[in-house]
Amino acid sequence: MDNRDLEKQIAAREAVKFIRQNDIVGLGTGSTAFFAIQEIALLVKNGLKIKGVPTSENTAALAVSLGIELLPLEEVKGIDITIDGADEFDEQLNLVKGGGGALFREKIVASLTKNEIIIADSGKLVKQLGKFKVPVEVVPLALNYVLQQLAELNGKGEVRMKDNARFITDNHNIIVDADFGLITDATGLAESLNRIEGVLAHGLFVQLASKVIMGKGTQTIIYAKN
Ligand SMILES: O=C(CO)[C@H](O)[C@H](O)COP(=O)(O)O
Numbered sequence: 356m357d358n359r360d361l362e363k364q365i366a367a368r369e370a371v372k373f374i375r376q377n378d379i380v381g382l383g384t385g386s387t388a389f390f391a392i393q394e395i396a397l398l399v400k401n402g403l404k405i406k407g408v409p410t411s412e413n414t415a416a417l418a419v420s421l422g423i424e425l426l427p428l429e430e431v432k433g434i435d436i437t438i439d440g441a442d443e444f445d446e447q448l449n450l451v452k453g454g455g456g457a458l459f460r461e462k463i464v465a466s467l468t469k470n471e472i473i474i475a476d477s478g479k480l481v482k483q484l485g486k487f488k489v490p491v492e493v494v495p496l497a498l499n500y501v502l503q504q505l506a507e508l509n510g511k512g513e514v515r516m517k518d519n520a521r522f523i524t525d526n527h528n529i530i531v532d533a534d535f536g537l538i539t540d541a542t543g544l545a546e547s548l549n550r551i552e553g554v555l556a557h558g559l560f561v562q563l564a565s566k567v568i569m570g571k572g573t574q575t576i577i578y579a580k581n
Pocket residue numbers: 383384385386387388439440441442451452453454455456457458461
């Protein structure tokens with residue numbers, strides 16, 4: 356395992372300590388969340404009773420393969436704790452998410468969650484968001500309109516591709532990765548993106564995380580809400 360994976364793993368091990376018996380647990384998506392799901396599966400094998408809520412089809416398949424019982428997102432009224440990754444975060448706990456294209460379900464799960472814990476390796480911490488382009492999930496018919504609106508916000512949008520075709524999300528939409536340069540006002544930008552018709556969700560997560568647990572070398576550093 357390389358150093359970044361080790362950092363992800365120790366962050367995941369620390370995060371699962373916050374899970375309690377009978378919790379409803381949001382299960383994140385991506386290579387960091389993968390470590391948390393593995394740790395949760397181990398706890399379940401050892402007698403922990405939880406129900407998982409997946410943030411993507413990939414995560415659902417992984418969780419089922421590891422013996423974690425799932426609840427469908429549409430039936431869930433509240434989630435006790437979620438453990439998810441991020442593409443970048445700042446010390447105010449603002450995040451960019453959606454590198455794996457699961458941002459819409461991740462945002463719904465985060466919004467339903469009491470304790471949203473983000474786990475990350477040390478490469479994800481930034482002084483200011485914007486190094487990672489902001490993923491925007493777009494209803495395909497609205498693509499040109501959304502690209503124009505992003506340009507009005509000084510964002511250069513590019514349709515995400517995979518294997519020479521448009522990347523398609525679990526919700527049958529496309530992703531535009533938008534470059535806004537360094538983001539000075541994450542709240543303002545998030546609100547502007549929320550107002551664009553045709554945008555289902557965007558990857559700016561503001562005021563949604565309660566802590567970020569970051570692996571650094573063999574230690575973890577916790578950034579928490581004041
Ligand atoms: O938001 C996400 C998926 O939509 C992931 O949490 C984010 O992309 C981080 O992924 P990884 O842990 O593989 O670096």
